[in-house]
Amino acid sequence: MKFGIHHASWLDSPDPAEIFETTKAKAQWAEEHAFDWFSVMDHMIQIPGVGPPEEPILEGWAALAGLAAVTSRIRLATLVTAVSYRNPAHLAKIAASVDLISRGRLTLGIGAGFFEDEYRQYGWAFPPKAATRIRQMEEAVELILKIWTEPRTTFHGRYFQAEDAILEPKPLQKPHPTVMIAGGGEQMTLRAVARLADACNLTRSDIPETQHKLAVLRRHCDALGRDYDTIEKTLVLRWLLARDTAALAAKRERLLPRGSSPGFVGTVSEAIDLMGQYRDAGIDLLIHSDGLNDVESRELLVSDVMPHFA
Secondary structure, three states: OEEEEEEEOOOOOOOOOHHHHHHHHHHHHHOOOOEEEEEEEEOOOOOOOOOOOOOOOOOHHHHHHHHHHHHHEEEEOOOOOEEOOOOOHHHHHHHHHHHEEEEEEEEEEEEEEOOHHHHHHHHOOOOHHHHHHHHHHHHHHHHHHHHOOEEEEEEEOOEEEEEEOOOOOOOOOOOOEEEEEEEEOOOOOHHHHHHOOEEEEEEEOOOHHHHHHHHHHHHHHHHOOOHHHOOOOEEEEEEEEOOOOHHHHHHHHOOOOOOOOOEEEEHHHHHHHHHHHHHOOOOOOEEOOOOOOOOOHHHHHHHHHHHHHH
16 A cells, blocks of 8 residues: 655745745655655635645646756645636646646546635636536546547537647656546446546545445446446545654544544554455555654654555
8 A cells, every 4th residue: 555645734934925835845755755745725716624724735737847847756736626616627737737747647636626715705606516517527538638648639528629739749647647536436436437537536435335346347347347346445634643642632622623524543553454455355555644744753654654565
């Protein structure tokens, strides 16, 4: 099993002018310490459960382009881009550029979108039905895959259009960059993964739910003639770690607001046990959502947890 870091909060420094420098330092640290993945939010304002909407946050793709130039090995991704934030042909161009800058290390993480306040603030139409947004996501991925791989692309969809569109230079990865679809909707989203994606992402799923969602994905793959094993299964979860229960209690009191839902809170030994269960359930890549910016949890992952899964 591989490990990643998701940069959910950009507040490693109290100075907003240093926001990229601290993000760069975290990505480089992750690369130096055997993490395989570093992802960033693609939101214009911070989402509920991570921070207040006024929290400073960089535009995700601009940040990825910068990180692509200052890292050399680690895979880079958005977790995730909502389909409505950019015209998909334009998104294909942005992603192809980041893939080239990174020398072929991009994963395009994409989802249907959910944060209605963000849509309203930025003037984007928010389809009220999730099914509509999921269909838009599927159509966007279809267009992106075509424009990444065809000399010229004409596409007349229900939601998106392209007319004799040229995208040059093509992405470095062949046949195209990795596409990861986020979400666990059983009727539409996981079917879209089976039909179109190279990877899936589940969020905050416990072990029984993870097992169930992956079983649903397998059934969709069987129905569509897709090899289930060719899909990378990823999961993102916030991990708050300490060496022992006394240190954990103190950290919980210091870092977690009352009534918050932090993900996993536990000792190193408890984390090793749970991560082993995720591995056995079928997760290939376990991503630590670093929304609390807790340096010790990251360091404990490296020193005490990850060696058990090498």
